[in-house]
Amino acid sequence: xxxxxxxxxxxxxxxxxxxxxxxxxxxxxxxxxxxxxxxxxxxxxxxxxxxxxxxxxxxxxxxxxxxxxxxxxxxxxxxxxxxxxxxxxx
Amino acid sequence: xxxxxxxxxxxxxxxxxxxxxxxxxxxxxxxxxxxxxxxxxxxxxxxxxxxxxxxxxxxxxxxxxxxxxxxxxxxxxxxxxxxxxxxxxxxxxxxxxxxxxxxxxxxxxxxxxxxxxxxxxxxxxxxxxxxxxxxxxxxxxxxxxxxxxxxxxxxxxxxxxxxxxxxxxxxxxxxxxxxxxxxxxxxxxxxxxxxxxxxxxxxxxxxxxxxxxxxxxxxxxxxxxxxxxxxxxxxxxxxxxxxxxxxxxxxxxxxxxxxxxxxxxxxxxxxxxxxxxxxxxxxxxxxxxxxxxxxxxxxxxxxxxxxxxxxxxxxxxxxxxxxxxxxxxxxxxxxxxxxxxxxxxxxxxxxxxxxxxxxxxxxxxxxxxxxxxxxxx
Numbered sequence: 001x002x003x004x005x006x007x008x009x010x011x012x013x014x015x016x017x018x019x020x021x022x023x024x025x026x027x028x029x030x031x032x033x034x035x036x037x038x039x040x041x042x043x044x045x046x047x048x049x050x051x052x053x054x055x056x057x058x059x060x061x062x063x064x065x066x067x068x069x070x071x072x073x074x075x076x077x078x079x080x081x082x083x084x085x086x087x088x089x090x
Numbered sequence: 091x092x093x094x095x096x097x098x099x100x101x102x103x104x105x106x107x108x109x110x111x112x113x114x115x116x117x118x119x120x121x122x123x124x125x126x127x128x129x130x131x132x133x134x135x136x137x138x139x140x141x142x143x144x145x146x147x148x149x150x151x152x153x154x155x156x157x158x159x160x161x162x163x164x165x166x167x168x169x170x171x172x173x174x175x176x177x178x179x180x181x182x183x184x185x186x187x188x189x190x191x192x193x194x195x196x197x198x199x200x201x202x203x204x205x206x207x208x209x210x211x212x213x214x215x216x217x218x219x220x221x222x223x224x225x226x227x228x229x230x231x232x233x234x235x236x237x238x239x240x241x242x243x244x245x246x247x248x249x250x251x252x253x254x255x256x257x258x259x260x261x262x263x264x265x266x267x268x269x270x271x272x273x274x275x276x277x278x279x280x281x282x283x284x285x286x287x288x289x290x291x292x293x294x295x296x297x298x299x300x301x302x303x304x305x306x307x308x309x310x311x312x313x314x315x316x317x318x319x320x321x322x323x324x325x326x327x328x329x330x331x332x333x334x335x336x337x338x339x340x341x342x343x344x345x346x347x348x349x350x351x352x353x354x355x356x357x358x359x360x361x362x363x364x365x366x367x368x369x370x371x372x373x374x375x376x377x378x379x380x381x382x383x384x385x386x387x388x389x390x391x392x393x394x395x396x397x398x399x400x401x402x403x404x405x406x407x408x409x410x411x412x413x414x415x416x417x418x419x420x421x422x423x424x425x426x427x428x429x430x431x432x433x434x435x436x437x438x439x440x441x442x443x444x445x446x447x448x449x450x451x452x453x454x455x456x457x458x459x460x461x462x463x464x465x466x467x
Contacts (some may be wrong), residue, residue: 016235016325018227019280025206026215033218036228037324039335045324046332047219060235071217080217 010066012038049082093304094311098127101428104293105262115294116197127298135189140172140196141420170455173423184301198418200290227279230372237387245272247371255410286371291416295424313354315346319458328458342460343380354464358382365426366452368411426451
């Protein structure tokens with residue numbers, strides 16, 4: 001099977017998600033936080049952190065937009081991606 | 091035609107046991123299972139030892155305590171399905187014709203709190219994506235969206251399993267807990283609350299398997315299915331980090347159960363009792379559907395109807411399940427085998443299901459492991 005790199009959409013739809021309210025081993029970010037599966041038009045779902053002004057307002061079907069970010073500093077820094085909830089609904 | 095006969099079982103209580111090692115508990119349950127089977131350590135032709143946390147050569151350390159007889163020993167790690175996967179390996183070893191008696195032991199001693207999930211890449215741990223109960227939350231949130239499963243139905247699973255455990259002296263939690271208390275417990279990974287999640291803890295369990303023609307009263311391993319999730323299955327304990335959109339195909343539980351039913355020559359309506367993977371209330375609801383105890387999407391109404399309670403049409407987790415016992419991952423599957431074997435023998439006292447002829451165990455773990463066993467008498 002041939003394998004090739006392809007670009008994915010920078011926006012997607014929330015397929016499912018949770019809000020984590022406990023400390024998690026190895027994680028240095030803020031608690032609570034949301035993460036879940038985002039559906040992309042290319043036919044794939046990816047796990048991503050979900051950002052919203054109000055975590056409790058996140059719902060399946062929400063439109064979300066990609067952001068890149070760095071968590072931590074110095075040797076502990078890790079580059080990753082997340083999706084922000086688009087508050088202005090069409 | 092020979093059978094795979096479960097000659098004896100043993101189980102250390104699941105809970106917290108300061109000063110007692112996983113090896114100590116393993117030796118206890120091996121002695122109990124051997125005595126139950128009426129055989130000695132020197133009758134054992136091979137040993138499989140299931141665990142995730144017990145370090146190098148755990149089965150070898152148990153054997154060294156009981157007498158280093160020189161038998162083959164294999165340690166088995168298969169996440170939450172470690173213990174029952176080891177049963178399938180023992181079954182295969184017996185079917186090879188090389189052995190007559192094989193011992194399977196599962197042991198575990200886990201720290202408190204969320205499991206440290208080294209299953210995921212290190213960067214995912216650091217950004218907070220390595221949270222195994224979150225995966226259960228993903229599955230049940232989607233189930234609620236598609237089928238209208240309610241929070242109250244999730245709470246009823248916990249209420250039922252805690253009601254079952256009150257007389258189980260080997261369970262960690264034996265207090266009745268009402269659905270209202272479950273709904274009042276704090277959210278941990280929405281929509282799952284604290285009392286909808288099982289506790290990682292400590293314990294051990296064992297089973298002695300023989301290759302022989304079953305006699306009247308013998309418990310037979312009549313069917314088994316050991317499978318892993320496919321890439322098409324979008325959610326579940328295989329903990330995917332990405333998945334294709336499209337036909338999800340049959341879930342791993344559905345495929346493992348289908349094989350076990352086919353080998354046993356029965357279907358879901360023939361089952362009298364089921365012990366299944368209630369790592370959380372949502373996984374129990376989804377598993378009851380995928381095993382075939384009800385239609386897809388009907389697992390919430392099934393628990394609400396009382397059908398899965400003791401006294402109902404098909405009691406599920408009469409031991410109290412993992413929600414009451416806790417889940418020492420290497421031992422939990424063999425803990426299910428202990429319960430179902432004793433249900434088949436009519437030894438379960440106040441939680442005995444009447445006239446049990448067919449029982450099932452179901453475990454599901456990281457990587458998408460699923461192991462289903464059908465036991466019969």
